[in-house]
Amino acid sequence: MDIEYLVHRTPDVSTYHFADDGTIPNNPVLPLLVYAGALRLPADDPAAGAEAVFAANHWGRRWRDGVYPYHHFHSTAHEALAVCAGEARLQLGGERGVSLAVTPGDVLVLPAGCGHKKLESSEDFLVVGAYPHGQDWDLCYGRSGERPRVLDNIARVALPMTDPVYGSAGPIFIYWHPAQP
Numbered sequence: 001m002d003i004e005y006l007v008h009r010t011p012d013v014s015t016y017h018f019a020d021d022g023t024i025p026n027n028p029v030l031p032l033l034v035y036a037g038a039l040r041l042p043a044d045d046p047a048a049g050a051e052a053v054f055a056a057n058h059w060g061r062r063w064r065d066g067v068y069p070y071h072h073f074h075s076t077a078h079e080a081l082a083v084c085a086g087e088a089r090l091q092l093g094g095e096r097g098v099s100l101a102v103t104p105g106d107v108l109v110l111p112a113g114c115g116h117k118k119l120e121s122s123e124d125f126l127v128v129g130a131y132p133h134g135q136d137w138d139l140c141y142g143r144s145g146e147r148p149r150v151l152d153n154i155a156r157v158a159l160p161m162t163d164p165v166y167g168s169a170g171p172i173f174i175y176w177h178p179a180q181p
Contacts, residue, residue: 067081071141
């Protein structure tokens, strides 16, 4: 599969910073990144296109599914979500976050701790999820007993070595990595 063909070279990137709301910790430093229309997915198997792009950029442990219809987050890994089919409205950042409409070709890059939930979707809604090389995800719900552990975990999650869509020169290096001297 030709990865170059699948990726739009000039991404339309939006960033969202979310504060800890007492339930969902979000990330105290890193913003949620939304790459609107970043992928040109093949009609015959759009998920395979997203998987190929993530694999080429060393984001693994890929899966195909939807987004859970309840608030959750990962404290031990960052996550990339590529919308492959259908459309949905997602709540990001917890109850006080934002509600965004997503469509095929959109990619969301969620920093560890960033809450996400599906509010509504078409029946054919499908995403491919992936995680940076070497990171293993957990599933957290914002329960009080999770709090000290997840805050420590989030603080220890390493920055990805590559952008899930653009590899070594993507938006992640602008918005997540500190400025180089």
